[in-house]
Amino acid sequence: MSRPAGGSPVLTIRDLGITIGRPLVHGVDLELRAGRIQGLAGESGSGKTLTSMAVLGLLPRTATTTGSISLAGTELLGLTERQLRDVRGRRIAMVFQDPSASLHPQITVGQQLTDHVRRHLRLGRAQARARAVELLERVQVPAPASALGRYPHQFSGGQRQRIAIAMALACDPEVLLADEPTTALDVTVQAGILHLLREVATERGLAVLLVTHDLGVMSAVADDVAVMQQGRVVERASRAELFAAPQHPYTRQLLAALPGSSLEEAPRGL
Amino acid sequence: MASDDPAPTAAAETAPVLVVDGLVVRYPGPPPVVAVDGVSLRIGAGEVVALVGESGCGKSSLARAVMGVERRASGTVEVDGAPVAPLGLRRRPLAQTGVQMVFQDPSTSLNPRRSLGAQIDDGAAVARARGSATAEPAVWLERVGLDPAWTSRHPHQLSGGQKQRVAIARALAAAPRLLVADEPISALDASTQTAVAALMRSLTTAVGAALLFISHDLSVVRRIADSTLVMHAGRIVESGPTELLWDDPQHPYTRSLLGAVPVPDGAGRIPAAPTEAERATWGDPAVPERA
Numbered sequence: 249m250s251r252p253a254g255g256s257p258v259l260t261i262r263d264l265g266i267t268i269g270r271p272l273v274h275g276v277d278l279e280l281r282a283g284r285i286q287g288l289a290g291e292s293g294s295g296k297t298l299t300s301m302a303v304l305g306l307l308p309r310t311a312t313t314t315g316s317i318s319l320a321g322t323e324l325l326g327l328t329e330r331q332l333r334d335v336r337g338r339r340i341a342m343v344f345q346d347p348s349a350s351l352h353p354q355i356t357v358g359q360q361l362t363d364h365v366r367r368h369l370r371l372g373r374a375q376a377r378a379r380a381v382e383l384l385e386r387v388q389v390p391a392p393a394s395a396l397g398r399y400p401h402q403f404s405g406g407q408r409q410r411i412a413i414a415m416a417l418a419c420d421p422e423v424l425l426a427d428e429p430t431t432a433l434d435v436t437v438q439a440g441i442l443h444l445l446r447e448v449a450t451e452r453g454l455a456v457l458l459v460t461h462d463l464g465v466m467s468a469v470a471d472d473v474a475v476m477q478q479g480r481v482v483e484r485a486s487r488a489e490l491f492a493a494p495q496h497p498y499t500r501q502l503l504a505a506l507p508g509s510s511l512e513e514a515p516r517g518l
Numbered sequence: 519m520a521s522d523d524p525a526p527t528a529a530a531e532t533a534p535v536l537v538v539d540g541l542v543v544r545y546p547g548p549p550p551v552v553a554v555d556g557v558s559l560r561i562g563a564g565e566v567v568a569l570v571g572e573s574g575c576g577k578s579s580l581a582r583a584v585m586g587v588e589r590r591a592s593g594t595v596e597v598d599g600a601p602v603a604p605l606g607l608r609r610r611p612l613a614q615t616g617v618q619m620v621f622q623d624p625s626t627s628l629n630p631r632r633s634l635g636a637q638i639d640d641g642a643a644v645a646r647a648r649g650s651a652t653a654e655p656a657v658w659l660e661r662v663g664l665d666p667a668w669t670s671r672h673p674h675q676l677s678g679g680q681k682q683r684v685a686i687a688r689a690l691a692a693a694p695r696l697l698v699a700d701e702p703i704s705a706l707d708a709s710t711q712t713a714v715a716a717l718m719r720s721l722t723t724a725v726g727a728a729l730l731f732i733s734h735d736l737s738v739v740r741r742i743a744d745s746t747l748v749m750h751a752g753r754i755v756e757s758g759p760t761e762l763l764w765d766d767p768q769h770p771y772t773r774s775l776l777g778a779v780p781v782p783d784g785a786g787r788i789p790a791a792p793t794e795a796e797r798a799t800w801g802d803p804a805v806p807e808r809a
Contacts, residue, residue: 435778440791464780491784
């Protein structure tokens with residue numbers, strides 16, 4: 249598959265509005281570019297997860313959307329469920345906070361990976377298996393060939409997240425949505441997953457939307473950051489700019505809530 | 519955990535609230551596992567001690583064994599000089615209700631069918647029965663930053679952070695001498711996490727209780743704990759005043775752990791994941807406790 253040049257727009261969100269009973273997301277503009285990681289920060293309830301769900305067409309039926317979400321020229325809002333199924337998992341992949349959510353507990357890792365690539369890429373059995381081994385190698389799961397025969401629970405949390413990333417990469421998607429991908433992991437494991445995300449984004453020209461509340465994680469891997477509050481993007485900047493000179497009061501407040509800054513509610517004795 | 523600080527804290531002057539000696543927890547297997555391998559620790563009144571380490575290091579087993587929920591293979595646990603008995607099927611004797619726990623997931627630790635007021639009053643009733651001072655549920659709601667008018671509400675009407683505040687209110691209403699909190703903030707949202715952790719610190723220290731705070735979130739620990747215990751493979755490999763430990767970690771495991779926390783400086787640096795060679799050094803004997 250031909251790849252868009254690094255930095256060219258892949259997914260464009262324009263003036264996105266989401267209403268579920270009441271308006272929850274207002275006028276969100278975001279542009280995901282090939283090989284770049286766009287961070288999306290904000291507290292829970294700020295609309296960051298709703299925005300990523302809208303891209304996947306996974307909003308509840310009662311939701312109404314306005315605006316536009318365009319994947320390389322194709323409008324996604326208004327697609328039928330059948331049309332969306334062709335996009336979801338194949339052209340737009342996702343990784344969640346809990347890797348168990350992306351993996352079936354009673355099916356071997358190999359079966360899940362090969363089913364996935366056979367369905368979307370129409371590969372033969374042997375080719376699909378070779379692809380599965382190659383994917384597990386890429387995400388650095390040890391002994392990939394024997395890993396294929398094991399079940400998700402036989403892996404550690406970090407390995408499961410690597411396998412979930414392998415599933416996400418299986419069909420060579422253009423866009424990866426990663427919602428709090430390291431929040432449930434130990435810091436020592438998190439570092440490895442962040443390196444992996446950064447590498448695959450660069451080498452595959454993957455446009456990544458990284459939703460995280462952890463500004464340390466944001467600072468480590470995001471190229472650009474948008475900050476959401478109460479359903480709106482209140483600030484948008486390059487990573488370096490955002491951390492050096494936050495403009496919006498809410499961004500300053502988020503940065504002030506970081507470790508190392510003073511704790512107003514209960515001052516330390518030191 | 520008392521320090522030889524020139525200006526001694528209250529903890530250093532008085533007898534510790536919690537004394538754990540040579541605690542061992544084993545799971546039969548196969549394969550048999552020694553989850554807690556001879557841990558000793560002390561926490562003074564009004565002192566906040568954090569227990570950190572990766573998943574599987576034994577921190578939850580340690581917490582549960584302190585509470586008497588997990589069977590102790592050997593070792594002793596005392597609160598205010600009295601042994602904490604293993605928890606059986608029956609209600610704990612009144613004298614031992616000075617030990618309270620806050621769990622990770624407030625949606626499973628609160629009863630969905632009972633009002634917030636009734637559940638907080640469960641804690642307060644225990645305190646009153648012991649003759650300890652407590653307050654009305656509405657006052658506790660206010661102390662944990664919620665609306666005092668919410669006593670008749672039910673857990674499902676609250677967000678995760680609000681529910682955890684109620685669980686904290688219930689535990690503190692029992693006027694505990696020791697509060698054990700096992701990952702109390704990991705199910706909560708970021709900005710909420712810091713606020714709830716700060717709240718736990720301020721409320722427990724205000725009543726002079728001891729707080730054992732277990733977390734894999736090192737950033738929060740750094741902000742709220744007076745001292746920190748680092749646990750690896752069932753042992754405390756390093757301990758000391760939090761700032762000292764942070765500024766000058768001695769044990770290779772502590773160094774790897776702290777070195778893996780990404781710094782929010784906008785520099786785009788991903789911390790190095792520990793190498794196999796580094797992991798091999800983690801099994802080294804514990805470094806001596808620092809004053």
